[in-house]
Amino acid sequence: MMSNSRRNHASKNLAERQGYWQSVINAPAGPTLEDTAPIIDPTDQPSPLEKTQPMFYPSTEAGMPSWLTKFLHNHGTKLMLAAAIALLGWTLFQLYTLNREVGELKVKVSDVDRLEQRVNRLIDKKK
């Protein structure tokens, strides 16, 4: 609260004085079910640390995240890493197998060439 209030010399009227007595000096205790023990705040103890904001969680199942959401939330990074490694591995495997296929194709083409040459020689002989 701003201290300008003190510099204002406006006086309390009778009702305001009664209110000061009732609400500040003789502040009533709370309901029975609440903790009505007065807050003891001694001079020789520093102010307690402010509490951190509590975490709030849904009180019903309807608001709870699904198992998949929780799983992805907890293990998402590991999953992505595994997927990246798997993709890399598959890519390398594909390259390897492609290279083999190309190699096999080259061999097959050379076989056809040899066969053609044999056929041509046979034809020439018959002539």
Next chain:
Amino acid sequence: MSKNKKTIDLAAIPIDRLAFGVRYQPHYEVMDLVGAIIDRILRSSGTPFGSSTFPLITRQPTAHTLLNNETGDTLTLTESDAILQMKIDTRKTSEIETLADHFATFVLDTLRNVAHLKSIIRYGVLFQLQECRASLQESPIEHFIKADFPDTRSMSLRFTRRLPVMEAIAKKNVSDYKNLIYTIKQTEKGEASIWLDYQEIFNPALGASEWSQRPFAQFVNQGIKYFLDEFQSWLRGLMEKTKAA
């Protein structure tokens, strides 16, 4: 320094421990500049709070404390409190007034000048008496509880009072008040201790100029007056009379 020196008439119970406390609205500049503040408190010319009084220091994220392990004296600074606790053995109000002057000069003025402290929300002074079982007509357990629970082994009783402040009665937007906390304890060994915590709560908080108009030493004098008058009157009731059946 106060010129009116009185001797406390406490019968056989001198004051054993004193605490001064000033609470302010969280002022993080205090923590930013705590090194400069502590240097000035320890090393100012004429300081009574030098390294001979406080040879040790502890540092925590929210508090710095100068301390003396032998005497138990401490000076704690946080972003919202400055608290001095000293072990003394006195019946003289002059010693309390002198210590209050020192606290105001070497601690509060340093906070004001270095960290530009303002927005004071509470003054407090705590008077703790020496162990006083022998000075009481009855032990605290006998006086307060034994009739209901004869087998009580220890007790801790604390109650509070609020007193109005003239400025709050008169001014429209001021709700200051005095808060008094009485504590009476008795351990299982039978040792009895009594202390009074005398506080003034400022609402709204005191700004820089208002703080200057309400010096801490003046507040302590009011606390001493209450201690000598009303508190002593109540204490004599424990020392001289048995509890009415």
